[in-house]
Amino acid sequence: MKIYQRSKQESQLKNGIKIAVNIIMKKYDKKDFPVTEARRFLEPTPTVLVTSAYQDKKNVMAMGWYTIMEFVPSLIGCMISSGNHSFELIRKSKECVINIPTLELAKTVVAIGNCSGSEVDKFEQFSLISETGKLVKAPLLVNCFASFECKLYDDKLVKDYNFFIFEIVKAHVASSPKYPKTIQYRGDSHFVESGRNIIINSLK
Numbered sequence: 001m002k003i004y005q006r007s008k009q010e011s012q013l014k015n016g017i018k019i020a021v022n023i024i025m026k027k028y029d030k031k032d033f034p035v036t037e038a039r040r041f042l043e044p045t046p047t048v049l050v051t052s053a054y055q056d057k058k059n060v061m062a063m064g065w066y067t068i069m070e071f072v073p074s075l076i077g078c079m080i081s082s083g084n085h086s087f088e089l090i091r092k093s094k095e096c097v098i099n100i101p102t103l104e105l106a107k108t109v110v111a112i113g114n115c116s117g118s119e120v121d122k123f124e125q126f127s128l129i130s131e132t133g134k135l136v137k138a139p140l141l142v143n144c145f146a147s148f149e150c151k152l153y154d155d156k157l158v159k160d161y162n163f164f165i166f167e168i169v170k171a172h173v174a175s176s177p178k179y180p181k182t183i184q185y186r187g188d189s190h191f192v193e194s195g196r197n198i199i200i201n202s203l204k
C-alpha cells in the first residue's frame with residue numbers, strides 16, 4: 001500500500017509571481033466510522049469550566065460541546081444539558097463565565113464534570129478560588145488562565161436543543177503563558193492535550 005503521495009502544487013501570488021511548492025501528503029486508508037462518534041475529531045475546542053450564579057446559588061460545570069459563532073459580536077454557542085444543575089442557573093440568570101483551565105487542572109476538570117452542584121458545593125470540594133466579575137454575577141475562577149464573562153445573546157435554541165448563544169462581554173486573560181497547554185474533550189474519558197502553536201499563512 002502506498003502511504004505517501006508526493007504532490008507538486010503551484011500558488012499564484014498577488015504580484016503575479018508563481019511559486020512551486022512540494023508537499024508530501026500522507027494517504028489514509030479510511031474505513032466506515034460511526035457517525036455518532038465523528039465528534040471525536042471535530043472538537044478541538046479546549047474543555048472549559050462554566051461558572052454560573054442565580055440568587056444565592058452558584059455553581060461550576062465542565063463543558064466541551066461548544067462552538068465559535070461570530071467574532072463581532074463575540075458569540076459562542078454552547079450545549080448545556082437541561083439535566084445539569086447549571087442549566088437552570090444559567091437560563092434564569094441569562095449569564096455565565098467561561099473559564100479556561102490548563103492541563104494541570106485536568107483531573108479537577110473531570111471531577112467537576114462528574115458531580116452535580118445540586119449535591120455538592122464544588123467550589124469548596126475542589127478548593128476553587130473565585131472572584132467577582134465586572135459585568136455578570138457568575139464568579140471568575142482564579143485558577144484558570146482565562147475567564148470570559150458572558151451574557152445570553154439568543155435563547156431561540158434553548159427549548160429544543162439546550163443550546164445557548166452567549167456574547168462574551170468581558171474577557172480576562174493572563175499575559176503568561178502565551179500558549180497555555182489545554183485539554184480537548186473527545187468523549188468517554190478521552191482527551192487531547194493541546195500541542196505546539198504553529199502559524200500557517202495563507203498564500204492568497
Ligand SMILES: Cc1cc2nc3c(=O)[nH]c(=O)nc-3n(C[C@H](O)[C@H](O)[C@H](O)COP(=O)(O)O)c2cc1C
Nearest residue numbers: 061062063064065080081084085086113115116117
Ligand atoms: C470533560 C467534560 C466535558 C463536558 N462537557 C459538557 C458539555 O459541553 N455540556 C454539558 O451539558 N455537559 C457537559 N459535561 C457534563 C457536565 O459537566 C456534568 O453533567 C456536570 O456534572 C454538570 O454539573 P452540574 O449539575 O453541577 O451543573 C461534561 C463533562 C466532562 C467531564
